[in-house]
Amino acid sequence: MATPVIQGSGTTTALLTATGIEKRFGGVRALQDVDFRVEPGEIVGLVGPNGSGKSTLLACLSRAHDVDAGTIRFDDRDITRTRAKVMARRGMTRTFQNVKVFPELTVRENALLARQWDGVKPWQLLAAADPATGERVDHLLELTEMTRLAGEFAGNLSGGQKRLLELVMALVSKPRLVLLDEASSGVNPTLIESLKGYIRLLHEQEGVSFVIVEHNIGFIFSLASRIVVLDGGRVLADGSPDDIRHNQEVIDAYLGA
Numbered sequence: 001m002a003t004p005v006i007q008g009s010g011t012t013t014a015l016l017t018a019t020g021i022e023k024r025f026g027g028v029r030a031l032q033d034v035d036f037r038v039e040p041g042e043i044v045g046l047v048g049p050n051g052s053g054k055s056t057l058l059a060c061l062s063r064a065h066d067v068d069a070g071t072i073r074f075d076d077r078d079i080t081r082t083r084a085k086v087m088a089r090r091g092m093t094r095t096f097q098n099v100k101v102f103p104e105l106t107v108r109e110n111a112l113l114a115r116q117w118d119g120v121k122p123w124q125l126l127a128a129a130d131p132a133t134g135e136r137v138d139h140l141l142e143l144t145e146m147t148r149l150a151g152e153f154a155g156n157l158s159g160g161q162k163r164l165l166e167l168v169m170a171l172v173s174k175p176r177l178v179l180l181d182e183a184s185s186g187v188n189p190t191l192i193e194s195l196k197g198y199i200r201l202l203h204e205q206e207g208v209s210f211v212i213v214e215h216n217i218g219f220i221f222s223l224a225s226r227i228v229v230l231d232g233g234r235v236l237a238d239g240s241p242d243d244i245r246h247n248q249e250v251i252d253a254y255l256g257a
């Protein structure tokens with residue numbers, strides 16, 4: 001795993017730092033005073049009960065939602081007000097709780113389209129896809145053992161294969177940080193093990209950091225280097241999988257439920 005950059009003062013240069021994040025939906029305080037960081041090369045698991053604010057935090061970090069208070073820094077830049085659609089170019093991509101692919105386009109076409117969405121129509125992107133993007137897509141399809149499905153319509157894929165395609169799509173632009181929402185949801189147990197292996201491979205080969213929202217405790221505790229637990233819109237705990245597993249507050253609020 002890539003090690004965090006240690007500066008002369010002994011402080012680490014985090015890849016992403018969110019400080020004092022507040023997010024309200026009308027009267028609902030979805031996030032309250034949340035501090036969250038990702039060091040270069042980390043895989044961070046984001047867990048917690050239903051409605052604890054995991055997806056909202058992911059949406060704030062990826063700039064899909066504006067925050068009501070707090071600051072977000074990514075790659076040493078303030079991105080608190082940056083538009084979501086430029087985030088891929090800045091080096092951060094995400095997937096969604098509900099898979100978003102074009103069912104009537106092939107797996108390879110979907111992956112080619114992932115490069116940029118910014119104001120360009122899909123068919124223009126396909127026509128303009130450069131050889132380097134094609135090579136990148138083919139490499140990622142091979143790495144995730146999806147090459148044989150390259151010409152298949154995305155609508156014909158199983159739930160797990162769609163999740164894999166989303167992973168490929170998130171990686172096409174060579175991001176430094178990928179946010180995965182419910183990475184293993186709808187994926188069968190055999191493919192879950194493969195999915196874990198692909199994420200590890202991408203992490204090791206490309207030094208990509210991941211934040212993974214996940215309900216499957218076995219999956220995330222064996223994959224993440226650090227786990228952050230949200231409860232009622234606040235950070236309840238932040239530590240190694242082993243620490244979190246034995247944290248009584250976490251057991252009471254979440255793991256023991």
Ligand SMILES: Nc1ncnc2c1ncn2[C@@H]1O[C@H](COP(=O)(O)OP(=O)(O)OP(=O)(O)O)[C@@H](O)[C@H]1O
Pocket residue numbers: 025028029030048049050051052053054055056057
């Ligand atoms: N667009 C929205 N409008 C109104 N309320 C919202 C919206 N999005 C989220 N919320 C509320 O914010 C709180 C946090 O929701 P969020 O979806 O972030 O939780 P979660 O931990 O991801 O839940 P789950 O595990 O069920 O996906 C909940 O009370 C939810 O009802």
